[in-house]
Amino acid sequence: MSASSPPSQSAEDYLERIHELIEEKGYARVIDIASSLKVKQGSVTSMVQKLGELGYLNYEKYRGLMLTEKGRAVACRIQKRHETLSRFFSLFELDAGTQQHDIEGIEHHLSPATVAILSDLATFFEKNPGTLRKFLSSRKGPNSEADGQQ
Numbered sequence: 001m002s003a004s005s006p007p008s009q010s011a012e013d014y015l016e017r018i019h020e021l022i023e024e025k026g027y028a029r030v031i032d033i034a035s036s037l038k039v040k041q042g043s044v045t046s047m048v049q050k051l052g053e054l055g056y057l058n059y060e061k062y063r064g065l066m067l068t069e070k071g072r073a074v075a076c077r078i079q080k081r082h083e084t085l086s087r088f089f090s091l092f093e094l095d096a097g098t099q100q101h102d103i104e105g106i107e108h109h110l111s112p113a114t115v116a117i118l119s120d121l122a123t124f125f126e127k128n129p130g131t132l133r134k135f136l137s138s139r140k141g142p143n144s145e146a147d148g149q150q
């Protein structure tokens with residue numbers, strides 16, 4: 001293992017969300033992080049503290065939480081992976097809510113090799129729309145496996 005181990009899965013969730021909030025609003029407040037990750041504010045505070053100690057972010061008076069260079073690099077990598085998964089899942093006519101929910105559920109568990117395969121598969125289908133259509137029409141419906149489950 002390398003000396004600087006990657007952030008844990010839940011740390012990735014936080015970095016991803018903090019990065020998104022800063023991009024959207026210009027700042028990331030504990031209360032917004034808590035509500036968007038559906039966790040208690042106390043959990044956010046302790047994770048933020050830990051991420052600060054690890055050098056991913058710091059707290060600046062007036063500006064609030066800011067990602068460091070290192071934190072931004074990790075957040076950008078996470079965001080890119082999320083976009084790759086979005087590109088892949090959006091090929092299959094799933095609704096946006098399901099896509100978002102499922103990507104959030106799996107993204108931190110995938111190895112780079114798996115993400116690379118999904119990325120290549122997305123590119124393959126994008127370049128071969130006829131093959132994608134053939135696949136989609138081979139299924140019974142847009143949610144053939146999920147039919148009757150909800």
Ligand code: ZN
Pocket residue numbers: 016082103104107
């Ligand atoms: Zn994500």
